[in-house]
Amino acid sequence: MTQFQFFATCPKSLEGLLFSELGQLGATELRETVAGVYFSGSIETAYRACLWSRLANKILLPLTSFEAASQEDLYDGVRAIRWEDHLKPDGTLLVDFVGTSDTIRNTQFGAVKVKDAIVDCLRDATGERPSVAKQDPDLRINARLSRDKVVVSLDLSGDSLHRRGYRLKQGSAPMKENLAAGILIRAGWPEIAAAGGALLDPMCGSGTILIEAALIAADIAPGLSRVSFGFERWLKHDNAVWQALRDEAHERRRVGLEKELPEIRGYDADVRVIRAAEENIVTAELDHWLRVSRKELAEFKKPTHTELKNGLVLSNPPYGERLGEVESLKMLYAHLGERLRNEFQGWRAGVFTGNPELGKQMGLRADKKYKLFNGTIPSELLMFNIASEAFVQSRIEQDDRFSRDEEKRIAAEERVRETNRQEQAAALSNGAQMLVNRLQKNLKQLEKWARKNDINAYRLYDADMPEYSAAIDVYCGQTQPGKPEQWYANVQEYAAPKSVDEDRAAQRFADIELAVPFALDIPAERISYKQRRRNKGTQQYEKLTELPTGDVFSVQEGAAKLHINMWQYLDTGLFLDHRPVRKMIASMAKDQRFLNLFCYTATASVYAAMGGARYTVSVDMSNTYLNWARKNYALNGLSESKNRLEQADCLKWLEENEQQFDLILLDPPSFSNSKRMEDVLDVQRDHVNMIHNAMRVLAEGGTLIFSNNLRTFKLDAEALSAYTVKDISAKTIDEDFKRNPKIHQCWLITH
Template sequence: MTYQYFATCPKGLEGLLYTELQTLGAQELRETVAGIYFSGEIETAYRVCLWSRLANKVLLPLASFEANSQEELYDGVRELRWEEHLSPSGSLLVDFIGTNDGIRNTQFGALKVKDAIVDCLRDFSGERPSVAKRDPDLRVNVRLAKSKVIVSIDLSGDSLHRRGYRIKQGSAPMKENLAAGILMRAGWTEIAAQGGALLDPMCGSGTILIEAALIAADIAPGLLRGSFGFERWLNHRSDIWLELRDEAFARKKAGLARDNLPEIRGYDADIKVIRAAEENIVSAELDHWLRVSRKELKDFVKPTHNHAMEFGLVLSNPPYGERLGEIESLKLLYAHLGERLRNEFQGWRAGVFTGNPELGKQMGLRADKKYKFFNGTIASELLIFSINADAFVQSRVEQDARFSKDAEVREQAEAKVKVENKKEQAAALTNGAQMLVNRLQKNMKQLEKWAKKNNISCYRLYDADMPEYAAAIDIYRGQTQPNRAPQLYAHVQEYAAPKSIDEEKAAARFAEIEMAVPFALDIPAANISYKQRRRNKGTSQYEKLSERPTGDLFSVQEGAAKLHINMWQYLDTGLFLDHRPVRLMIADMAKDQRFLNLFCYTATASVHAAMAGARYTVSVDMSNTYLNWARKNFALNGLSESRNRLEQADCLKWLEQNDQQFDLILLDPPSFSNSKRMEDVLDVQRDHVSMINHAMRSLAEGGTLIFSNNLRSFKLDSDALANFTIEDISARTIDEDFKRNGKIHQCWLIRH
């Protein structure tokens, strides 16, 4: 006997479900929103329930009628012959979807349908069925749209996306049928057939991996389910069902016995979700095949042990955030993912599923295709990339070189204009500005050689070398995007003039600095930031000085770390250059260590520690501004917060309450702070003994505390700290660019 059915699915999967149903023997298919109508014998419905990777429900419609009131709903349901579907002593559950003017509540609608079925069976036999919220004998589905009611038997029971293997999940799990749809759209079926691999660098609880394995090994997704809705339906044909199950088990056995099963691996930075993925893989009976391990995105590379890794699919569902702080750091995460793909996976295909397609634009790759899906109610996209040079988004410089036939002529013309402009600027220089130019160029010549030799991309060029021009000038060589050539930037901080200096005279000297810097360093004015340093009060250090677009921000390379620089919006740039040697020392010491960073600022030292292989890092600061900045630094390097915790807290209070032990601690407090966020004023000279004692209680035996501060008059109270071994390493932490100012900071190693 042929029946008419309706298979539901998530929006965006209709076309794929249509094709899948055809392969499963369905006839007379008709596509609609979030589902497909089809016909077939009962065997067809069973096969769809067992084998569909995409459907949510398989419904058998019994009747369709008009209902503008609760009475009409009751009467329409009551007229059906329910004794043909459910034993009077059985149990039922009603799923009711939709409302209208007469039926304004789905629970009320479900109640009226239940009453009609119960009354029908009681009139038929004298017995009445019970209601079971779990595992009913019959599940009834009723859909109401305007005045039209469709009453169906739910043959699937629980939604088909619940395969039965997922016993643990992460914070934002993807439904199994959506994962299967994404895999199909990404071309996994064809890649797996050719022996290609699948890698997921942010695998979460492993749903994509498991669904990929089920597809590759020809395993029916319904085999692990405990039951289906049709199994206690009075019209159930158990002989047909058991035959289909036996066939599915035989195909599973044959599929898993193949010699050429593709390599499928997953990685995630969060060990908790890796453990969840492992449990789910065991539950799916695939633990002899699938592999997952904890790995930061920065370490995501193509495995080399297996020839099957020569081509394949990288497919992932990265986080896509909602809060502004998340979005800014996630831009850098996506950029890092794009960099990993470009550097490691040329010749592969990649798919990125995201609820925020704008983030995909950060990857530096041009998508071949884009598919729209819904992840629950969230409109999402699957971006498909072919990882080859043609897909790389080129920089403006590269585009000009490629498309301009007269690039050389234009460069010559621009050089000529530049020379003319230089002459005009030179003629306008005052004597004082010219002296400053000479000093800057002399310093640049000396320090550039040193910086290049030591792979240093940012350094202090000038620090009030000429007292009348009291400013600190720092050089940064940074990139606005990973695939763009580095640019030169200058950060100019004028020291506040003493009250004895006439304001007009001070302003004139600052104007000469503004004249000299771009001329001496040959840097565009747009790449120079001018500020005046004043003593910070309260939260002033966190307040924006400029609304310059964030697109003007850039990153610099320091050792193995990339660090996010903002030269315009805040008083500081996010990187204290004088502490470069300390950060690099931490990188040398941090492997396998538990690292604590107090008064962490933008957590640059924590990034160095994490990049060097620290077991985990904890970074504490009161400022949410700086902690959001730290998130960007971690994301820029492909580091997750699961192993790099950020704590917004008063460091002193946090230390008093901390019960963790750390192997390596950086304590680098400000000289003075009266922030409203703190209960008391912090004075490093007065409070350093107490701070160090508290920090040492958190330091494990054999560990090291690095204590540093920038108060020039600071004196360490060695007598009060006599219980500890103290080593003054200040001289070793002053690099070439700060030797003119040996008191820029002081630094000690302190051990038990």
């Protein structure tokens, strides 16, 4: 059989895999180059590559190459080919032209010159001329210009080979099929599938990775479902060879699907892309073997219907291009790492990302990293062995056996620390020592309660001593997955009355700064100090500093993880006094439509979502806090497809909204005159109107939770007599706020 020289193109970075694949398909004399592989073989070899290559974009048959220093040279070089041997005189053609030079300055002009040469050649030879067809041409010609040299090839593929024919629907950022196949091969899927291992994709999108995985596992030719190839109307096409290859591929498909396929499952939080994935799977005729379902990342775990001992978790999570997205995605990757560590020990995992820095948030050490390209975007495939030795931990956690040097270092640090504490104790004033005693007494009382109730953030002190008028909260959090938890303290000094001398007030604040780190044994760099004043306008939304001076971390509260920033804003992102309210919402939210007004960082919505809410809607005027909410969602593996965030004036939004809800949280500020609001908000004056509007959208049988922290607030019971109103304030005050039970008031209101 006649031998030809061919060129196979592929996505940049898959050249080595394509080289091996073509060798397995019978190609010889292979030579790898950027974004492609040269090879030799018969026309059958080229057909086989078109049908079976999982990685190639194009299979090109070069016809000629020549120097083209001018547009005339280009025309003459193409004109010299006997085009009547390749295309019917009345056929259709399409020219793909790549490259430019000093005389051929754009690809469209180059394509026109090539087309003119072909048309003129056929007209002169036959008296007829072909026409151009942008869709489904009889012959597709590829002309590549580089350094004044032109290579003219027949495109045997036609449309790019990555278009298998099954993907009728796609998500917002689809991965090309041949890149998905390359990632699967790099991740070791063919070997895992052969050994009976499973494949799970927790963020499967429109299902490309799943379908490609099934095609590999079932030995199905990726080109088998394509409508056509570029060579089928080529005048030198050998249809007998082609039909024999197709018959062989159909038989291999039949045999592959008769054997027991490995478990391949996909999940996504967005029901729309799940529907797209289902349609694509049906089109690929794999709906008897592949399963997809709508599931939040928070619910991702090994399927329970079958015993899966090992396998591969492989996914292409979003990687974000805007800063706000990236910050939220750090939390998403952290949660993905947590799910892998908790559920999939003994498995392999692969994460393909255009932002490899996000992979560092997972708390896992990659044992392999493959540099790839997603189109023009440099990307990486990070591969993990899910085993304890791959968990990113402190040195102490990694090895329980300390070397003598390590023991000496720790002992030396302890001596320095003790010396520092002695110096701090000596520097304490009488007032500071009194405050130390009070803090340590409170800590002793609350520590056991907090540990028993799995509480890692609570109020330790709230102006217990009038001369030290401050609120002191403690948090135990992690800056990154796998890192040890550390204690932090947030000190909010209440503004002193005008009757207090400024120097005296300053001295008392200095006493607080000395007492807190000493009493709590927390380093100064993990303590934040602020002075609270009545906010005006948008002040409550402004940063205190341009950059954080300390760690941003997350705390665990019940089943939820919540993002804390003690350094940049007046509030930390978590209202500790509402802890019982959040727990109550979680217990009430199952299958409910939840609305969170003045949502702040949407911690209540996180609880509602994790409690099984049908969906949540959270409304706030501050984009800063809504971005924070996105981080909280991502940190818990929750998507925005079921948890919608709305930036709006809550009062106006509530007046205009027609949607019904089963459970509503209305927790307005005491006062706000933000420029973004049409009017000033005064909770005492406006609460009746707010409640009426909220009850208008509360479904029959639903519950409105109304809360505020204005200490002088009086509910207008007479104006709200049309509703059933129950004061539950006492039930929503936890142990750490019993010293100050007026921290907030709370009611349940129903029709």
